[in-house]
Every structure is written in structure tokens, then in C-alpha cells.
Amino acid sequence: MSADNPDSTVNLNEQKAREQLIDLAADFYDQFARGDIPEMTLPTRTKSNIVFDEDSGVWVYGDRTSTRSANSVRGARKLLKAAYTVEFLANQLDENRSSTLRELYYLSESWDSEEAQFSTQDESNQLVEDLEIVSSVTREDFHMRPEESGAKLMGPLLLREQTRRGDREIHCQEDVGQGGYQIPNNPDTIEFLDHDIDFVMCVETGGMRDRLVENGFDTDYDCMVVHLGGQPARATRRIIKRLHDELDRPVVVFCDGDPWSYRIFGSVAYGSIKSAHLSEYLATPEARYVGIRPQDIVDYDLPTDPLSDSDVNALESELDDPRFQTDFWEEQIELQLDIEKKAEQQALAAQGLDFVTDTYLPERLGEMGVI
Amino acid sequence: MSADNPDSTVNLNEQKAREQLIDLAADFYDQFARGDIPEMTLPTRTKSNIVFDEDSGVWVYGDRTSTRSANSVRGARKLLKAAYTVEFLANQLDENRSSTLRELYYLSESWDSEEAQFSTQDESNQLVEDLEIVSSVTREDFHMRPEESGAKLMGPLLLREQTRRGDREIHCQEDVGQGGYQIPNNPDTIEFLDHDIDFVMCVETGGMRDRLVENGFDTDYDCMVVHLGGQPARATRRIIKRLHDELDRPVVVFCDGDPWSYRIFGSVAYGSIKSAHLSEYLATPEARYVGIRPQDIVDYDLPTDPLSDSDVNALESELDDPRFQTDFWEEQIELQLDIEKKAEQQALAAQGLDFVTDTYLPERLGEMGVI
Numbered sequence: 207m208s209a210d211n212p213d214s215t216v217n218l219n220e221q222k223a224r225e226q227l228i229d230l231a232a233d234f235y236d237q238f239a240r241g242d243i244p245e246m247t248l249p250t251r252t253k254s255n256i257v258f259d260e261d262s263g264v265w266v267y268g269d270r271t272s273t274r275s276a277n278s279v280r281g282a283r284k285l286l287k288a289a290y291t292v293e294f295l296a297n298q299l300d301e302n303r304s305s306t307l308r309e310l311y312y313l314s315e316s317w318d319s320e321e322a323q324f325s326t327q328d329e330s331n332q333l334v335e336d337l338e339i340v341s342s343v344t345r346e347d348f349h350m351r352p353e354e355s356g357a358k359l360m361g362p363l364l365l366r367e368q369t370r371r372g373d374r375e376i377h378c379q380e381d382v383g384q385g386g387y388q389i390p391n392n393p394d395t396i397e398f399l400d401h402d403i404d405f406v407m408c409v410e411t412g413g414m415r416d417r418l419v420e421n422g423f424d425t426d427y428d429c430m431v432v433h434l435g436g437q438p439a440r441a442t443r444r445i446i447k448r449l450h451d452e453l454d455r456p457v458v459v460f461c462d463g464d465p466w467s468y469r470i471f472g473s474v475a476y477g478s479i480k481s482a483h484l485s486e487y488l489a490t491p492e493a494r495y496v497g498i499r500p501q502d503i504v505d506y507d508l509p510t511d512p513l514s515d516s517d518v519n520a521l522e523s524e525l526d527d528p529r530f531q532t533d534f535w536e537e538q539i540e541l542q543l544d545i546e547k548k549a550e551q552q553a554l555a556a557q558g559l560d561f562v563t564d565t566y567l568p569e570r571l572g573e574m575g576v577i
Numbered sequence: 578m579s580a581d582n583p584d585s586t587v588n589l590n591e592q593k594a595r596e597q598l599i600d601l602a603a604d605f606y607d608q609f610a611r612g613d614i615p616e617m618t619l620p621t622r623t624k625s626n627i628v629f630d631e632d633s634g635v636w637v638y639g640d641r642t643s644t645r646s647a648n649s650v651r652g653a654r655k656l657l658k659a660a661y662t663v664e665f666l667a668n669q670l671d672e673n674r675s676s677t678l679r680e681l682y683y684l685s686e687s688w689d690s691e692e693a694q695f696s697t698q699d700e701s702n703q704l705v706e707d708l709e710i711v712s713s714v715t716r717e718d719f720h721m722r723p724e725e726s727g728a729k730l731m732g733p734l735l736l737r738e739q740t741r742r743g744d745r746e747i748h749c750q751e752d753v754g755q756g757g758y759q760i761p762n763n764p765d766t767i768e769f770l771d772h773d774i775d776f777v778m779c780v781e782t783g784g785m786r787d788r789l790v791e792n793g794f795d796t797d798y799d800c801m802v803v804h805l806g807g808q809p810a811r812a813t814r815r816i817i818k819r820l821h822d823e824l825d826r827p828v829v830v831f832c833d834g835d836p837w838s839y840r841i842f843g844s845v846a847y848g849s850i851k852s853a854h855l856s857e858y859l860a861t862p863e864a865r866y867v868g869i870r871p872q873d874i875v876d877y878d879l880p881t882d883p884l885s886d887s888d889v890n891a892l893e894s895e896l897d898d899p900r901f902q903t904d905f906w907e908e909q910i911e912l913q914l915d916i917e918k919k920a921e922q923q924a925l926a927a928q929g930l931d932f933v934t935d936t937y938l939p940e941r942l943g944e945m946g947v948i
Contacts, residue, residue, distance in 0.1 A: 304791060306784040309926040315880055316927055353784045358726075358759060367754040370791065374754055381752065383738040383745055384766070388729060388756030391787065395755070413677040413724045416762065420675060420741065509686050555680040556687055 219347045219394065224299045226341035227292045227348070234289060244285055245275040248339055253479055258528070263492070264485035265476055265529060267339075274336075283321055284333075290314070290322040291333055295348045304349035307331050339483045346392045346440075356389025356441030360419050361430030362402035363449075368395040375399065379424065386419070386433070393445040398452055404428040405576050406449045407496070410436065410461040410470055414551045414562070421563040427577060430455075437470055440481075443488040446474060450490045456576050457490050460567075463498030463508075464548035465520035468530070468539075471495050476529040495534070496570050500542035503549045506566065509556050510547035517548060590718045590765065595670045597712035598663045598719070605660060615656055616646040619710055624850055629899070634863070635856035636847050636900060638710075645707075654692055655704075661685070661693040662704055666719045675720035678702050710854045717763040717811075727760025727812030731790050732801030733773035734820075739766040746770065750795065757790070757804070764816040769823055775799040776947050777820045778867070781807065781832040781841055785922045785933070792934040798948060801826075808841055811852075814859040817845060821861045827947050828861050831938075834869030834879075835919035836891035839901070839910075842866050847900040866905070867941050871913035874920045877937065880927050881918035888919060 230246075237244040249255060249267035257268040276282035294313065298305060305313070311327040324330040334345050363378045367390060378387040390396070407429050409415045415433040418424065424431045432446055450457045459474055461467035472478075475493040477485035503510055513521075521539050524530045530539070542548070554562040571577040601617075608615040620626060620638035628639040647653035665684065669676060676684070682698040695701040705716050734749045738761060749758040761767070778800050780786045786804040789795065795802045803817055821828045830845055832838035843849075848860035874881055884892075892910050895901045901910070913919070925933040942948040 303930065305926070305930055306787070306923065308784055308921070308923045309788070309930060312880055312924050312926040313930070316929065351784070351787055353782070355729075355756060355783050355787075369755045370793070371750065371796075374752070376752070376754060379742065381745070381747070383747060383759060384740045384761040385726060385759030388754060388759050390755040411724070412726050413679050413722070416675075416677065416722055416726075417680070422741070425742075509683055550679070550683075552677065552679045553683050555676070555683040558687065559674060559676055559680060559684070 219343065220299055220349075223341065223343040223347035224296055226343055227296050227299075227337070230337070230340060231289060231292045234285065243275055243277050245273050245277075245281075246285065246288065246336070246340060247271050247273050248336055249483070251480065251482070256479055256482055256528070259485075262486050264489045265482055266485055267482050286319065286322050287314075287324065287329075287333060288337070290317055290319070291330075291337065295337070295350075298349050302349075304351050306351050306353055307334060308353060310334070310350065335481070335483075342483075344484060344487055346394065346444075351391045352440055354439040355391060356393060356439050356445065357433040357435045358386035358388055358415070359430065359432055359445070360386040360415075361406075361424045362428055363398060363430060364400040366397045366399055378430070384419065386431075389441050389445050391441055393441050393448065396445070396448075398448070401430075401453060402428050403430045403449070403453055403455050405455055405571075406430045406432060406446065406457045408432045408434050408438070408446060408457065408459045408474055408493070409551075410434050410459075410467055411551060414460065417552075417555075417559070417562060421560060423563045423567070426563075427571075434459075434461075434470060434474075438473060440484075440488060443474060443477075443490075446493070447488060447490045450492060457493040458496045458571070458574070458576060459493055460496045460551060461498065462548070462550045463500060463503055463542075464513075464550075465517055465524055465539075465542075467498075468495075468524060468535070469520075472527075472529055494574060494576075496567070496574070498549050498551055498553070500538050500545060500547075502566075502570075503545065503547055504541075506554070506557070508549040508553045510549045510553070513542070513546050513548055518543065590714065591670055591720075594712065594714040594718035595667055597714055598667050598670075598708070601708070601711060602660060602663045605656065614646055614648050616644050616648075616652075617656065617659065617707070617711060618642050618644050619707055620854070622851065622853070627850055627853055627899070630856075633857050635860045636853055637856055638853050657690065657693050658685075658695065658700075659704060659708070661688055661690070662701075662708065666708070666721075669720050673720075675722050677722050677724055678705060679724060681705070681721070706852070706854075713854075715855060715858055717765065717815075722762045723811055725810040726762060727764065727810050727816065728804040728806045729757035729759055729786070730801065730803055730816070731757040731786075732777075732795045733799055734769060734801060735771040737768045737770055749801070755790065757802075760812050760816050762812055764812050764819065767816070767819075769819070772801075772824060773799050774801045774820070774824055774826050776826055776942075777801045777803060777817065777828045779803045779805050779809070779817060779828065779830045779845055779864070780922075781805050781830075781838055782922060785831065788923075788926075788930070788933060792931060794934045794938070797934075798942075805830075805832075805841060805845075809844060811855075811859060814845060814848075814861075817864070818859060818861045821863060828864040829867045829942070829945070829947060830864055831867045831922060832869065833919070833921045834871060834874055834913075835884075835921075836888055836895055836910075836913075838869075839866075839895060839906070840891075843898075843900055865945060865947075867938070867945070869920050869922055869924075871909050871916060871918075873937075873941075874916065874918055875912075877925070877928070879920040879924045881920045881924070884913070884917050884919055889914065 250270040255268040311330040477489035621641040626639040682701040846864040848856035
């Protein structure tokens, strides 16, 4: 992204999005014109069709594909819905408007063909994902806004955001309140202007995020604190990736010590099966896990809870997941199954409110070579 | 709150909080000194002990009380925990630190008396609520931060927030990104400096909040848009009350048309049974419900879903709730039980993306005399 004119990049994406959509509709048209039954080919979106791409370092869809063909009523209806949606999205881009996935679902009720109306929101969500895959642009570039908004930033970064009311220059420590800077739905409207960030730390819970900010961790260590707020929204994952790639800074993830939190780490680092077509846009494969590790439960004698049956199942399923087949994760997950315990990140408070910033994080980040 | 020196108000609250805590500990001491068995008296916190206070216009606890006495091992242990917690909170205020409820729970593991340690977080949460009630100060004044943070503001308001890095002056349209201003955990660190707000609109969903902001509703109508994000956090309810009381502006609530959303309205307007001791601090009894009303489902022919059994039960329970016993709510709830349908606020998109801001809200707010 150019430092002088962020508009150009955003507009370029939108122009590309529009062209790709029109191309897709033109494809249907050409197939009709040739006397072929129209069809649309997509990668198969299952766990077994996820492969590791050595070049980009992320997990992407493999070679297996599925075809949507108009050779059945059901298939023809799917392509009709796709054509209506393409028209809606192209108009939306023309008018510089945006909408949510839920609005698209409801809007379809106003379309003149009843056959084109969506019967469930799953159907319209899925179609938008299909269009992302076939057009190779993201739904943000179609101006489809997510329902969930991004989380909050606090750290030494000056950015410029394009808003509908003009550009805003905001420093993510000096120009914001204690709550931090709210990541917009489409973080590609942000340009990074200047920064003193040494590393980026993603934090699972709001309580821990507030602890780090209260203890001045972001200023003491020139750390960009990113609040994940549980499973991170797309906007949050995108900004983490951009902080890593554009500013060339290490990214670490600080979560609870349980299998669900390892999945949160996974969604930052590896992306998800559902959105493997977006891994290169959303995943930060260089992200590393600070803790809470099962090893920390032992080393720091943390207050724990016993593993539930569903925790054990989730850990076992992670051992089977190709994305977790590294020495680090196999060792940690096996240790956890062995000690049968989990711990929350806020459990560090059992050794005092400053233990996390004075002892735990400096030790862990030192071992990892981050500080 | 003084326009010149917000510090004085916040510090006054903290000083009062500290004094009240010390008084409570002194009470225990005096009871011991007199040879009495120490005890603590609290209002009974049940639905049947909620009464409407005509003066303040909010629902508060009635006259029934329960007593915690040290005349049993269980009771004595409760008072021991209270004494330890009072000491921790008084120290926290001395040092100008803060912590979360979850940290308090874990911190208790470091206390020298094992008998004083909390066995569940429910126990420590409940104790902090008890201390709020007996001391008549809020847990924010004890510097107990909530886990959930407040939601977002967008509208014509210039405010000053005291942060740990100094004061920040922020205009909630001109100095923020598309995501808006993030309400801090304790909104009493905010002072309102200047504004052009005509009315305050609280919005349940992020999708609708973004729709209003995209369509420029906050600028066209000089409206302060407050994103509730589902059941609103205490910080969000507090800022709504302050916007109403200090700026003397009407507050309206815009939610989905289902019984769970009426409860969201209820928590803004009436407060909750669990926190009736805070109603005067958190509730805005003058808040009015814009919609979606069951009447709107009929009038605007909105796309709907059928009521589930739990929806019906929730509606019937609302009819029994003294806080919903008004003509408006009885009529609307009975209509909804009759039509057996519910609708989301984003269902308005079935009539186009601008219908909500061009037609629905102007009509409803006009009928209500707000615009």
C-alpha cells in the first residue's frame, strides 16, 4: 500500500472485484451462447482437501473440485441466485454502498424472481463465500460487511483510516481512550503511517488486555496489544497479518491454556477450513504461541480446572489436525492430556496482579527471542 | 460533574468508596468489641423484593432483608472472606490500581488464610455485589473492572476521558474511525464537553449500527448512536444514563422484535433484578422503545420467523413482570402472542437498504415526538 495514496489500493481492489463479478456473469452467458449447460467449478471445502502451500506458508485448498451445474432444478436455481447476487454486488460497488450478509439474505425478498430468493441465511452466506473463491477477491472488496466487528488496538502506531466522513489520522495510544482504537469492518481502509512497534501481541480475553494496558506493557515494551475477544473476527485477523507483513514485526499470541484457545491461536496462524481460500489474506503463519502452555501450568504452579470430556476430545482432535502436527504442539498437547488440567490466562493473578507483566511475559518472550 | 475538573468527582467517589469499606470493617470490629456475633444485613435479592421507587422512577430493592451472621462456620467464613476482600480493595484504591472480578477470584489463592480463599468465582462476584450494596458505592469505584467492555459511540459529542496516560479530548465523529469511540470500562472517567445531540438511539445489533452510520443517520439527525451489542454491559448502560441526565436528551432503543430484545430494552430502562441496588446509577427509566414492535411486523409486512416455545414462555413471563405492566407492552406482547411471529431489525432491508433510515425511523420517531 502506497504511503501517499491509500485510496488507489482500495479502489483497485474494488475495481478488480467488480470486473471479476462481471466476468463470472459473462461466463454463464458464454456457456448459454455455446449451447452448454452453465456450470461453476469450486474447490471441495473439506478437511481432507486442505494442503500446506510451501510458498506462502499457509494451508490452502487442494486439487479436488466440485461442480455446480444447471443440469438439475436445484443446480439451476443455485446459479440463478448467483446471477442475482452478482448483479446486486456489482450495483453496490457502483454506488459505493455496502451491506451485511444478513441484509443480503433479507434483500433477496425484494428480488423480482421468487426462485432467486434465499430460503436460509446459510444459503446466502455460502454463496458469497463461493463468489469469493471463484473471483479470488474477498467479500470485503464486494463491500459485504461482517456482522461482528473487529477488536481493539493499543500500541505505538499512527494510522490513517479512510472513513465515509473523510480521512482520520489516529495514534493508537495518544489519540484514543483507555478502550483503544476500534478496528473497522474493513481494515484495508487503514494505512500505517508511522510506528515504534517492536512486536505484536494478540490477547484472548478482555480482562488480560486491560491488565496489560493498565500495567503499561504496551509502552514499556513497545508492544502492539491486539484484543482478540475470543475467536477473532476477520477484520482482526487481517490487521494482525498486515502488522506482521507490512511492518515486519513478530506476532505472538497469548491465550488461555485449553484446547479452545489453541484453536484461537490456529485461526490467527493457520486460518480456518471454511475460509482456506482466504488464508493468504488472513493467516499469519509466522505467529507464535506465548502461552498459557500446559508446561506453564506445571512451571508456574497455576490454579487449574480439570479437563472435561469435551476438552479431551478437542485435544485429541487437534493431535489429528495436520496444522497442529509440530513438535511444540504434540509435546504440549500430550503433556496436557497427561496432567489432565487447564488454566486461564488470568490465573497468573494468583501470584499477584503484576506477575504477568513483571515475570511471566518477560520470561516467556525472552526464551522465544522476541525481547 | 464539574466542567473544569473531572478529577475531583472521580477522586471523590474513590475516597467515599474507601471510607465506606473501612467503615464496614470497623463495624465488624465494633461488633467483636461489644461481644456481639458479627453480622452483615443485606436486602433480599429476589423478584418479589423489587419495588418501584416513585421518586427516582426506577425499580429498587424493597424492605425485606437477609442477614449474614458469623453464628455458623459457613457464615463466619463468609465474613472472613468479606474482611479479606475489603483489605484488598482498600489497598487497591490506595495504590490507584484496578483489577477484574476474575483476577480477584484467582488472587484470593495468594491470601495467607486458606479459609478466606474463594472456592468459585460466583462466590467472589456475589461478595463484590454485596459490598456494593452495603457500602452504596459501585464496584467501578472500588476499581473492579468488568470483563466485558462497553460498546461504541458515534455521534456529535466532544468528550474528555481521563486515561492512565493523561487526558484525551475526543470528538465521537471527527476524531474516530468508522468503528466509533470505544466506551471505557469506567465511563465516569469521561466528561462531556460539548455536543449537538438531539436524541440518543441505542441499537442492538452491529449490523444495524453500521447501517445507520453508513447512511449518515447520526449526522442527518444529530443522533448519538450507541451500539448495545446484545445485552448491554454496565459501562454502556451507565453512559446512556449520563447522556440522558446530563445532556437532557431523549433516549430511544432500537432492537429486534422478540422477547429477548425486550429484555435488552428492559435492562436499559429498568435495570436488572440482580443489580437493582444500581438502578439509580445504571437505569434510564425515560428510555422509550422505537421498535421493532410486533405492530411493525404487521404494519410493514416484515419477513418473520415463527415464535419458538421458549419465545412464547419468555413473552408470558414478561406479561407477569411488574416492569412490563404498561399499556404499551401489554398490547404489543399480546399482539405478538396472537400473530406468533418475530422479526429482526435487519429484516427492514427486505424493503431496501435505505428503508430504515429514509422511512421506518423517521416515521416511528415522528409518531413518538422525538423528531
